[in-house]
Amino acid sequence: MTIRVNGQQTECETGTTLLQLLERMALRPEAVVVERNRAIVKSGEYGATRLDQGDELELLHFVGGG
């Protein structure tokens, strides 16, 4: 299935969880915050969140700022 991650089209297997996606992208779950279709996904629920065709994900993390 196809989803969008940070604006980029990404292919992944049907039934993939958010946690599996993050691992595939080599992202530490505790270092990111995720919006799925404009709704914040709580950090404890990544493993239970199964992605659907057409999902729009925003993956964010802290960077330097003033």
Next chain:
Amino acid sequence: MSMYDVVREWTPRVADAPLRAFMDATTAGDVARVLRKERLSPYDLLTLLSPAAATQLESMAHRARELTVRHFGRTIQLFTPLYLSNHCTNQCRYCGFNARNHIPRQRLTDEEILAEGRAIVATGLRHLLLLTGDARQVSGPEYIAHAARLLAPLFPSLSVEVYSLTDAEYALLVDAGIDGMTMFQETYNEALYPELHPAGPKRDYHFRLDAPERAARAGMRSVGLGALLGLDDWRRDAFFTALHGHWLQRRYPYVDVSFSVPRLRPHAGAFQPAHTVSDHDLVQVILAYRIFMPSAGITVSTRERADLRDNLIPLGVTRMSAGVSTAVGGHAVREQGGHAARAQDGHAAHKDVEGQGDGDGATPQFEISDPRSADAMAAAIAARGYQPVYKDWESVLDGGYGCGIACAARRTPSGEPVGASTPAAPRATA
């Protein structure tokens, strides 16, 4: 935080013993330091009211003059009081209108109000202060509003100095075109207050204390405060008066705050003030008010002598009454040639009782000391290099300043009243 909270917070700090300790410890050097400051704390204000500051009046006067000229220019606004009624249900022990005094009581009719108004307009004065005693059955808010509507075509600015009103009643007056109110707490000493006001609605200290805030909330453009100096230690009452003004200005920044400085003076047979307030003390209070609140107006009434008033002009005063009668119907009576010698002054709650035996149906609330006409006062002001201002203000919009700005100032950006929202995050303190 209400003004009552402020009073409760500071009352123990300025009780007799701690106040004396502070005053004893304050030096002329402390005063000099305060005079160099831009922003003054409450303790700085106390410093300016101290005996040490009394030795530094000349430096204080120069600072006060500089601040006044910067904020107001060299101008003195003129106004005159119009007494609508002397019926009163209070028994203020220092007042000539005291309900227990057997004096003729009178309330002006429509025709008399207009006659008074026309007589005043003929002198050139355009700012009018309406006064009544405290008798809701006789001179209720509706009557005051009605009088204001009669007079509004003649006067660009109408103020009231009447008993404490509710929010809705102040709104009624604003709607009638009244843009200013003056309310003297008389004394901020909550323990002393009931002794001086043994009966009547005025006995309610708290309701009176909150009246200026209610007026500000209703959209009054200018709010005047004052303590009747001499009832309590004048340093303490002056301190609270200035704190009250500062508190009100911060909370209602659209209001022009002003102070009046009425004082009691001892005389035979009348109410004896517990604390005398000398000319020197009076000057110190005026200077302290000015330096503590550079943008506040300061009013000096004809209760003070002509020579003293003239000398006060450069010290921070911004408003003076002229052509004054403190008797009901006093302006038209005088115009008819009757009682020119008995000119008297406004400032309702502050009543020396000398005049009470006057049996001609126009008993003055108190005797005045400066009987000069508007013309004579204007000439005296000009002689000091200041400009007498007859008309300082006129509402641009019908219906006056109104509640729009008053309400807007107390709302959140989304339009909800401040304080009505759901619990917010813990607030910080500076």
Next chain:
Amino acid sequence: MTHDTHDNDTLVIGGTALTSRLFIGTGKYGTDSLIPDVAGASGSQVITVALRRVDLANPKSNVLAHIPPHMRLLPNTSGARTAEEAVRIARLAQAAGCGNWIKIEVISDSRFLLPDGYATARATETLAKEGFVVLPYMNPDLYVARDLVNAGAAAVMPLGAPIGTNRGLRTAEMIGVLIEEIDLPVIVDAGIGKPSQACEAMEMGAAACLVNTAIATAGNPVAMARAFGEAVRAGRAAYLSGAGPVATGTADGASASSPLTGFLGE
């Protein structure tokens, strides 16, 4: 008599008592590995971070790894152009587990980077109701500041000069008005380029200063962080001590001109 005291001089924001009045940032460092030493040298207890999309091509960088654990994180909403975006970013920052403090920054003018007061006030109101400790970045405008007070802000953060310019306290007069009129901590944010300017802000009565660019872009950021820490402490101590007399024209003129109170006699 002096009643001001230096004892227990803490800045309380959102229920947290801070002993350092210098806030620092994490932006613009040549290498983020400098941040721990900068933080230590500054003595600061509050540090700002920003939230951004993960760069999928280079996902490894993580500024949090460089921030000493005792420091309070102050995420900002930089990148927000509207109130709604600021609210969204704030909620994401909270979801990231970094506490409930948020520095609101709404900027839709990319040339001058000046904050949008109206949008900032609206975002502040929404977030304060949700329990955030909101520190809005603002132009030092009295009316905007009052809106922010009414909106439930925990402090106001007026700019001394446009972001990143290091031009100093160009808005000193207006910041002085806020210090006088606003019953919230006034934290000068943006524009402070030198320790002397931070010191001046503190002498004026600012509750704290936020300094990022001036430290991050200094030749020696760690030494500069220490200098800022000392400057802020000195300025605060001076404020609490009360300035001594300064000769002015008025004071000199006082004795020369005619007496104003001579009528009182002695």
